[in-house]
Amino acid sequence: VSVSIKDVAQRAGVSPGTVSNVLSGNRAVRPDLAARVRSAAQTLGYEPDRAASHLRGGKARVIAALVPDLSNPFFTGLLAAVESHVRGEGLNIIVASSNGDPIEEKAHLAALLAWRPAGLIVIPAHDDFGCRALIARAGVPFVVADRVPTHFEGDAVTVDNVDAGRQAAEHLVNLGHRNIVVAASTLKLQNIRERCEGIERVFASRGLGPPTLIEVGLDFDTSTERLAEFMDGARQPTAFLALTNFGTLGVLAALQKWDLRVPADISVLGFDDYSWMKAVVPPLTAIRQPVADMGAEIWRKLRARIHRKDEPTARVKLRCELVVRASTAPLPAAKSEKSELRRKRTGSGKAA
Amino acid sequence: VSVSIKDVAQRAGVSPGTVSNVLSGNRAVRPDLAARVRSAAQTLGYEPDRAASHLRGGKARVIAALVPDLSNPFFTGLLAAVESHVRGEGLNIIVASSNGDPIEEKAHLAALLAWRPAGLIVIPAHDDFGCRALIARAGVPFVVADRVPTHFEGDAVTVDNVDAGRQAAEHLVNLGHRNIVVAASTLKLQNIRERCEGIERVFASRGLGPPTLIEVGLDFDTSTERLAEFMDGARQPTAFLALTNFGTLGVLAALQKWDLRVPADISVLGFDDYSWMKAVVPPLTAIRQPVADMGAEIWRKLRARIHRKDEPTARVKLRCELVVRASTAPLPAAKSEKSELRRKRTGSGKAA
DNA sequence: GTGAAAGCGCTAACAA
DNA sequence: TTGTTAGCGCTTTCAC
Numbered sequence: 001v002s003v004s005i006k007d008v009a010q011r012a013g014v015s016p017g018t019v020s021n022v023l024s025g026n027r028a029v030r031p032d033l034a035a036r037v038r039s040a041a042q043t044l045g046y047e048p049d050r051a052a053s054h055l056r057g058g059k060a061r062v063i064a065a066l067v068p069d070l071s072n073p074f075f076t077g078l079l080a081a082v083e084s085h086v087r088g089e090g091l092n093i094i095v096a097s098s099n100g101d102p103i104e105e106k107a108h109l110a111a112l113l114a115w116r117p118a119g120l121i122v123i124p125a126h127d128d129f130g131c132r133a134l135i136a137r138a139g140v141p142f143v144v145a146d147r148v149p150t151h152f153e154g155d156a157v158t159v160d161n162v163d164a165g166r167q168a169a170e171h172l173v174n175l176g177h178r179n180i181v182v183a184a185s186t187l188k189l190q191n192i193r194e195r196c197e198g199i200e201r202v203f204a205s206r207g208l209g210p211p212t213l214i215e216v217g218l219d220f221d222t223s224t225e226r227l228a229e230f231m232d233g234a235r236q237p238t239a240f241l242a243l244t245n246f247g248t249l250g251v252l253a254a255l256q257k258w259d260l261r262v263p264a265d266i267s268v269l270g271f272d273d274y275s276w277m278k279a280v281v282p283p284l285t286a287i288r289q290p291v292a293d294m295g296a297e298i299w300r301k302l303r304a305r306i307h308r309k310d311e312p313t314a315r316v317k318l319r320c321e322l323v324v325r326a327s328t329a330p331l332p333a334a335k336s337e338k339s340e341l342r343r344k345r346t347g348s349g350k351a352a
Numbered sequence: 353v354s355v356s357i358k359d360v361a362q363r364a365g366v367s368p369g370t371v372s373n374v375l376s377g378n379r380a381v382r383p384d385l386a387a388r389v390r391s392a393a394q395t396l397g398y399e400p401d402r403a404a405s406h407l408r409g410g411k412a413r414v415i416a417a418l419v420p421d422l423s424n425p426f427f428t429g430l431l432a433a434v435e436s437h438v439r440g441e442g443l444n445i446i447v448a449s450s451n452g453d454p455i456e457e458k459a460h461l462a463a464l465l466a467w468r469p470a471g472l473i474v475i476p477a478h479d480d481f482g483c484r485a486l487i488a489r490a491g492v493p494f495v496v497a498d499r500v501p502t503h504f505e506g507d508a509v510t511v512d513n514v515d516a517g518r519q520a521a522e523h524l525v526n527l528g529h530r531n532i533v534v535a536a537s538t539l540k541l542q543n544i545r546e547r548c549e550g551i552e553r554v555f556a557s558r559g560l561g562p563p564t565l566i567e568v569g570l571d572f573d574t575s576t577e578r579l580a581e582f583m584d585g586a587r588q589p590t591a592f593l594a595l596t597n598f599g600t601l602g603v604l605a606a607l608q609k610w611d612l613r614v615p616a617d618i619s620v621l622g623f624d625d626y627s628w629m630k631a632v633v634p635p636l637t638a639i640r641q642p643v644a645d646m647g648a649e650i651w652r653k654l655r656a657r658i659h660r661k662d663e664p665t666a667r668v669k670l671r672c673e674l675v676v677r678a679s680t681a682p683l684p685a686a687k688s689e690k691s692e693l694r695r696k697r698t699g700s701g702k703a704a
Numbered sequence: 705g706t707g708a709a710a711g712c713g714c715t716a717a718c719a720a
Numbered sequence: 721t722t723g724t725t726a727g728c729g730c731t732t733t734c735a736c
Contacts, residue, residue, distance in 0.1 A: 001490070002491070047466045049468060051403040051404075051407050052407050054403045062446070070428060071428070071429060073423075073428070076422060080423045080449065083422055083447070083448070083449055090463070092463055093448070095435070095445055097435055097439075111399075111442070114399040114402045116403065137353075139354070220627040249627045249628055249631040253631040256633050274628075276601055279601040279605040281633065
């Protein structure tokens with residue numbers, strides 16, 4: 001079924017080597033021959049076999065990407081951003097999802113490496129990213145994105161998480177909030193710890209005690225559950241600060257269960273910036289991660305590393321941006337009115 | 353840097369052929385030799401080169417996927433679902449995004465086919481999916497998902513779009529709504545046309561004229577814009593019915609701009625079911641597409657086609673489900689109160 | 705049951 | 721410039 005370089009060569013009346021030279025542009029070929037070759041390739045519908053050309057030592061034309069979760073729009077957003085740059089250079093992307101599991105991560109990484117890709121992009125499942133040895137042994141240029149292991153010395157692209165935490169906390173504190181609950185996914189992740197650090201610095205610098213912190217896990221369901229549990233027992237905060245997109249959703253779901261109004265009863269500051277956040281009522285104040293820029297930066301770094309192996313490693317840190325919308329409001333002076341409101345609402349069911 | 357089958361063979365004191373047989377399990381090998389080979393492979397960190405093994409005629413161990421947009425969570429959700437099945441069979445997924453552009457689609461398809469994949473999954477950019485010839489010539493088994501060209505005779509997995517439209521329309525009509533606006537992405541897509549057909553059938557069967565229909569485009573921004581334009585000029589409907597996820601977001605964004613309350617002033621029925629839809633206030637009534645099932649079905653079909661090429665082609669249609677939440681409400685009898693409410697709100701700015 | 709050898713489709717080195 | 725040839729790493733005959 002498949003048409004090979006020999007078929008094209010025969011039809012054009014030249015040798016396979018010439019066909020290769022014409023199509024790859026590696027060597028000059030007499031124009032008339034080149035035209036014959038091209039037309040033969042065209043009519044036969046010839047497309048060089050990537051596997052074969054790769055094998056022979058022509059560079060690999062594939063980039064491998066390993067992400068923790070293909071259902072998480074932040075990761076796929078990053079993937080889309082990278083893909084948009086890679087496409088122009090005749091490369092393809094091969095993806096695998098580690099499912100947040102280090103065992104799977106290792107297995108999938110081995111499988112990806114088996115393609116001998118030109119480069120590798122990985123968002124680790126955990127900080128103790130145990131696969132560096134594997135990658136190093138394969139000698140594949142790679143960039144770590146988003147979740148960068150604590151003591152990592154290679155190329156990495158992240159956001160400035162401490163600053164992101166700072167921006168979020170300052171916004172809420174400036175609005176008068178003191179009793180804030182931070183919905184972190186898990187403190188096992190360095191980026192989350194850094195976001196917390198940024199928040200705590202703000203509190204410390206204002207002479208306030210550190211805010212309450214809950215680990216809500218990495219998906220929507222556990223996040224909602226943990227936050228609901230928390231709200232059953234705890235003193236009511238005046239604001240929630242979520243550190244991930246699923247954390248944001250969990251906060252909203254929990255609030256909705258308690259029938260609390262945002263921002264009248266309680267302020268909510270979300271993480272990541274998706275379309276739905278501006279479409280809903282109230283539009284959500286959130287920390288926007290520069291996904292497109294991150295994708296561009298990841299590819300820039302990886303590209304540089306692929307072409308010039310001796311480039312010094314670097315950690316690129318991009319700045320997040322606070323997008324102020326309507327879900328955060330100044331702490332109201334009158335507390336009593338609010339409590340009454342809440343009590344009344346708690347009795348009623350969902351909106352009819 | 354790379355360790356090859358010869359290195360393993362040498363270390364284990366056997367021939368390369370034997371190593372291949374041990375690791376692939378294609379032929380029986382004496383247990384002690386097999387153990388030696390395995391341990392050698394282990395210590396050397398050997399992983400067979402996929403490109404080489406592919407080339408030699410061992411089946412391709414890669415599935416290609418072509419989607420219109422990697423930023424659309426519906427498509428990536430499908431991808432994630434498929435990946436979760438594919439992973440278990442030692443296959444990898446290579447993805448490309450056509451960006452909704454038939455030209456790019458063709459180019460990317462050619463690039464994907466150049467890997468001689470074992471199978472191909474494609475969500476076409478348009479109905480006039482001009483690439484079937486390309487795929488047929490390559491002889492690659494393939495499944496078309498979600499957007500199935502009008503006269504398509506191959507394997508396909510979709511939802512029952514007519515029924516989805518029917519369910520949505522019946523829900524609204526049963527609540528008393530007559531003045532409904534349908535936010536379709538574009539009527540150029542067969543699946544959207546089918547959803548409309550389902551809606552219109554309901555209206556016809558109740559002796560009602562067909563509902564107003566707007567084409568809002570395929571992304572959030574144009575969707576919001578078109579809907580805002582529409583609402584500037586038109587008579588106020590009592591309910592919106594969105595036929596895509598971006599349509600849903602556009603409706604919400606437009607409503608928010610006009611400061612209309614859901615469902616008190618107007619009902620909203622969304623399409624697709626994402627976490628945010630249950631987390632926001634009010635939780636959205638929506639048509640849920642069975643993404644996980646679709647992924648499973650896509651793989652089941654493709655797998656069957658790969659293994660038994662003579663399997664008769666089939667179109668699998670999965671049923672959507674109406675998830676009733678709080679964004680749809682019965683049409684209130686008193687119209688005057690509502691109008692007054694609206695007039696009052698329109699004057700005010702966003703919530704403080 | 706194992707080793708030797710051919711050859712997948714391609715590109716790079718070498719010859720003409 | 722072009723054709724010829726070797727060989728990438730692997731699997732699969734074909735001998736033994």
